[in-house]
Amino acid sequence: MQGKTGSESWQEVWDKSVNGxxxxxxxxxxxxxxxxxxxxxxxxxxxxxxxxxxxxxHAEKCNGCGKCVAICPGMAIFLVDRxxxxxxxxxxxxxEMRDEIRLGGEAWAVDGEGNYLAEGRITRVSGAxxxxxxxxxxxxxxxxxxxxxxxxxxxxxxxEEPEEVEAIEAVEDFAFCRCExxxxxxxxxxxxxxxxxxxxxxxxxxxxxxxYCQGRFCQSILRSQFLADCPEEDxxxxxxxxxxxxxxxxxxxxxxxxx
Amino acid sequence: xxxxxxxxxxxxGGGVIGAAAAYFLCKEGAEVMIVEAEDLxxxxxxxxxxxxxxxxxxxxxxxxxxxxxxxxxxxxIEDLDIDPxxxxxxxxxxxxxxxxxxxxxxxxxxxxxxxLEIEILGTQELKEMLPEVSKEIKGAAYxxxxxxxxxxxxxxxxxQKAQGMGAKIIKGCKVENIVVTNNRVREVHTxxxxxxxxxxxxxxxxxxxxxxxxxxxxxxxxxxxGQILVTEARERMLDRIVSGAEYLGTKANLDxxxxxxxxxxxxxxxxxxEQTVSGNILIGSTREFAGFDKETTPEAMNAIAKNAINYLxxxxxxxxxxxxxxxxxxxxxxxxxxxxxxGVKGFYMATGHSGDGIxxxxxxxxxxxxxxxxxxxxxxISPFSLYRFK
Numbered sequence: 093m094q095g096k097t098g099s100e101s102w103q104e105v106w107d108k109s110v111n112g113x114x115x116x117x118x119x120x121x122x123x124x125x126x127x128x129x130x131x132x133x134x135x136x137x138x139x140x141x142x143x144x145x146x147x148x149x150h151a152e153k154c155n156g157c158g159k160c161v162a163i164c165p166g167m168a169i170f171l172v173d174r175x176x177x178x179x180x181x182x183x184x185x186x187x188e189m190r191d192e193i194r195l196g197g198e199a200w201a202v203d204g205e206g207n208y209l210a211e212g213r214i215t216r217v218s219g220a221x222x223x224x225x226x227x228x229x230x231x232x233x234x235x236x237x238x239x240x241x242x243x244x245x246x247x248x249x250x251x252e253e254p255e256e257v258e259a260i261e262a263v264e265d266f267a268f269c270r271c272e273x274x275x276x277x278x279x280x281x282x283x284x285x286x287x288x289x290x291x292x293x294x295x296x297x298x299x300x301x302x303x304y305c306q307g308r309f310c311q312s313i314l315r316s317q318f319l320a321d322c323p324e325e326d327x328x329x330x331x332x333x334x335x336x337x338x339x340x341x342x343x344x345x346x347x348x349x350x351x
Numbered sequence: 352x353x354x355x356x357x358x359x360x361x362x363x364g365g366g367v368i369g370a371a372a373a374y375f376l377c378k379e380g381a382e383v384m385i386v387e388a389e390d391l392x393x394x395x396x397x398x399x400x401x402x403x404x405x406x407x408x409x410x411x412x413x414x415x416x417x418x419x420x421x422x423x424x425x426x427x428i429e430d431l432d433i434d435p436x437x438x439x440x441x442x443x444x445x446x447x448x449x450x451x452x453x454x455x456x457x458x459x460x461x462x463x464x465x466x467l468e469i470e471i472l473g474t475q476e477l478k479e480m481l482p483e484v485s486k487e488i489k490g491a492a493y494x495x496x497x498x499x500x501x502x503x504x505x506x507x508x509x510x511q512k513a514q515g516m517g518a519k520i521i522k523g524c525k526v527e528n529i530v531v532t533n534n535r536v537r538e539v540h541t542x543x544x545x546x547x548x549x550x551x552x553x554x555x556x557x558x559x560x561x562x563x564x565x566x567x568x569x570x571x572x573x574x575x576x577g578q579i580l581v582t583e584a585r586e587r588m589l590d591r592i593v594s595g596a597e598y599l600g601t602k603a604n605l606d607x608x609x610x611x612x613x614x615x616x617x618x619x620x621x622x623x624x625e626q627t628v629s630g631n632i633l634i635g636s637t638r639e640f641a642g643f644d645k646e647t648t649p650e651a652m653n654a655i656a657k658n659a660i661n662y663l664x665x666x667x668x669x670x671x672x673x674x675x676x677x678x679x680x681x682x683x684x685x686x687x688x689x690x691x692x693x694g695v696k697g698f699y700m701a702t703g704h705s706g707d708g709i710x711x712x713x714x715x716x717x718x719x720x721x722x723x724x725x726x727x728x729x730x731x732i733s734p735f736s737l738y739r740f741k
Contacts, residue, residue, distance in 0.1 A: 123670075271584075272629070289523050293390035296397050296503050299629065304583050306672055335647050335674050340583060343634075344667035347656030 102239055104151040105172055109238070113156025113173035113184065116239065118204075119146050119166060123304070123340070128160040128169060161186055162219065162226045165270050167309070171230075172238045181238035182215055184230040188266045197246075201233045204242040206312075210234055214244070226266075269310045271303020279314075283321045292332055294318055304340060307332065357547035358384035358519065360723055361539050363526050363562055364554035365389075366396035367502060367708050368701050370509040371716025372552055374427070377516035379720055384548070385510070385518060386541055388525045392506045394556045395708060398645075398677025400579060400625055400633045401501055402592055403710050404442055406494035407599050410458075410465050412734035413686055417707070418466060419730060420714035421496065427713055431508035432515075435500050436628040442497025442592040443472075443481060444599060445488045445622075445662055451596040454607045455492040469494050481593065483665050492596075499592050499625050502709045509716075526555075529565040529698070536566075536697035550697045550723050556680040557643070559688075559702040566695050570688065571740055572703045575619075575681035576639040578651045580659075582669040584630030595622035595662055601638055602706060603685065615658070618651055622658050624666070632669065634659045638679075638706075647674040679706050687711060689718060689735040699723060700737060 105114045115137070117128075124143045131137075136153035137160060139145045160169045161184055171184035183201065195217045201209045216230035229244050268276040279300055288294040291314065300314055301307030307314065311332065337346070360376055362369045365387030373383045387393070405421065408414040428437050446452035452471075459469040470493045477484060477491045514520060521543050529551065530538035539546045553570070555562045563570035598621025600608025610616055619638025626632045637651050652674055660667045682688055682703030692698045701719050704711050714730075721728045 289390050290393075293393065293397075296392060297507060302629075302673075304670075304672055333645070333675075335676075336649065336652060337671055337674070340670035340672045342667070343580070343582065343656050343669050343671050344660065346580070346652055346671050347658075347660050347667065348653075 101149045101151065105149070106174075106239060108151045108154075109172045109174040109181070112175045113158070113171040113182070114151055114154045115149055115156065115158075115160055116170045116172050117147055117149050117160075117168065118170065118242070119164070119168040121166065121168075122146065125165065127163045127165065131159040131163045133157070133159070158184055158218075158228055162228055166305075167226075170241065173230075174235055174238065176232070179235055180232055181235035182230050182232050183238055183241040184216070184228050185241065185243055187227045187229045187244060199229075199231055199244045199246055201231050201237060201241040202243045202245055203240050206243065206245070209237045209240055268313065269298075269300040269303060271305050272299045272301075274298060274300045279317065280321065283318060288318075288322065291315060291318055295332060301332070306340075355545055355547065356384070356543075358382050359548065360384070360550045360552065361386060361546055361548040362552045362554055363539070364394075364556055364558070364702075365391040365506075365510065365520060365522065366394050366554065366556050367392070367506045367509075367712040368396075368556070368704065368715050369552070369554035370506045370513065371712040372554055372701060372719040373513035373518045373520075373716075374509040375716040375720035376723065377513045377518050379724055381720070381724060383513065383518040384546060385513075385520045386524045386526060386539065386543070386546070387520065387522045388558065390522055391510055391520070392503050394558075395677050395679050396502050396506050396556075398675055399502055399577065399679075399706075399709065400623060400635055401436070401499040401627060401709070402442075402594075402623060402625060403498040403500055404494075404592065404594065405467055405496050405710075406442060406444060406462060406469055406492060407594070407602050408707070408710075409603055409685065410461050413707075414462070414465050414467060416687075416714055416730070416735075417710055420711050421498070423713040423717060424498075424500075427509065431505075431512055433504050433508035433511060435505035435508050437498065437500045437505075438628075439496075439498040440591045441493060441495045442594065443477070444492040444494075444594050444596055445477075445484065446490050446492075446596045447487060447661065449489055451608060452490045454605070455490070455596055459492055467494065468496060480591070483663065485662055485664050488662065497592055499627075500709060501627065505709065505712075509712075526562060526565070529562070531566055531695055531698075534694055534696055536695060548697075550699070552699045552701055552719055552723065554701045556702060556704075556708070557678045559680060559700070566692065566698055568692050568695065568698075568737070570700065570702065570737065571683055572680045572688065573640070574643055574678035575705065576641050576644065576676050576678055577636045577706070578639075578647050578655065578674060578676045579636050580634040580652060580655055580671050581673040581675070582632040582634065582666075583672050585626075585632070585669065586630065587626065588665075589624060589626040589632060592625045593623070593662070595658075597621045598623055598636075614650075615654065618654055620651075620654050620658055622662050624659060624663060631672075632666070634666070640681075643678065645676045645678060647676050679704075680708070681705050683740060687715065687735050688737050689715065689732050690722065690737065692737065
């Protein structure tokens, strides 16, 4: 039987999630990446046409264990659970910050761009004691948001958002730039040693944001960390220069007659 | 703005040349200050590939200077605290047709006579060295002394070392004027205040023309754009730096080796490829005159990609993740401009290295230190004098 991708699969996840957590895969990238398939003991995630294909889900096999959520390097898999009823859903997201998120605490559910969706209670925190590992946070939100939640932020943090320059004090280390395998502690070291004036210079020297994803995952943290560690009143923070290709593209396509 | 600073030597520019000059001057115990308008390697030194290509140098003083520079490299690298990823890997220059191969052969003879080892490879020998090269390639010139380096780490390494020896590096500091009285440099006015100094080195790359105006000297350096594609990081696929004969044609302006295609000539297209320590393959490049514009263009990216596939067909399966463009400090004959300026004592030029700054940085730094501190150099630098253009 064929697994389903995209919105087809989401409908099925929505339906099946009344019985318990199910994986929601939000991965569209045709990149060589298959840890989710490897991680799934149920065989519910399949890359149908080679390692570059986006993963397809057999929702009926998924038992909501969450291994794929923790392992996905792109943080593109989530769990949706509507079994608690009363119009609420529990959404599990990967989380790599070590800040004020606490079990039982209130937090804000955000979408893929970090926009506020809803307020909710953290009902589960797993993997917090293991340095370098991705934590899983489960947040309880009104079920209409269940398919949209992509992240969780502490309320205090969000309320203070305008002055984002507060340093994030990391207790434990984590992979900050996954593509280039640069740890958070290493980045801090480079920032504090190098006295860089601009983000492009920081990127040149640290290589953070120069990997396959070109900073799509880490750029915003890089920026806020930079601002926090190198505060200068009169400085304009130049962003990275945006140049083609916006996403990785096969060289053969770039060299094609149609340009 | 009221700060009054002073330094024995002021170096304008925090690129590879400025860093090398600071490094050698500090070794001699000089008091050095680098003023950099943006950040270290903000210009050409941070937007280039890591080619240390000896076989593309003009035969004569240019090649001689390069050989001196390469001889200094191992000692510097040994001394640095940052690994500049130096790799003495050798370089291949590929010929796509018999005419090109003939030219490469003829040139190899002259290059050998000038003291650089070079070997002409037939298709079979080339295949052993570069197994997956296109079947259309007729042969190659192999230069065992060609090498690669990470220009950013190299620059930062030398700057940091100089700093350790007491050099001051002021970033975000733009030079606004240079005060000359009684035919001698006295002061450098910058956005960070005035700096008293009787010796100033202009290592400002593409900004040199602007600096020259401050002392009423025309320094004929203009920006020449080079565009480069960056692929995803992969396992080791290229053991050597690789280029096409047309790259040499475009770079050294050799009619016989120029591309035949009109668009390619206009873009200054020449194939280059190297794999960095990070695993990314840098594919180049163009030589265009577009002022200070640093954008990459669809036309050039398309041409670079298409061209690369002609040499290394397997490269078409790699993902391109980024493109960038850098501005080389181009001088009218492609040779650096080094030495003093008539009528302005204490002003020295170390600029116009065109596409060879990384390769020539070491010797340029050493010569600048000799010139500034002793008033003479161990090598004759008259071929690089500003006055050769007049």
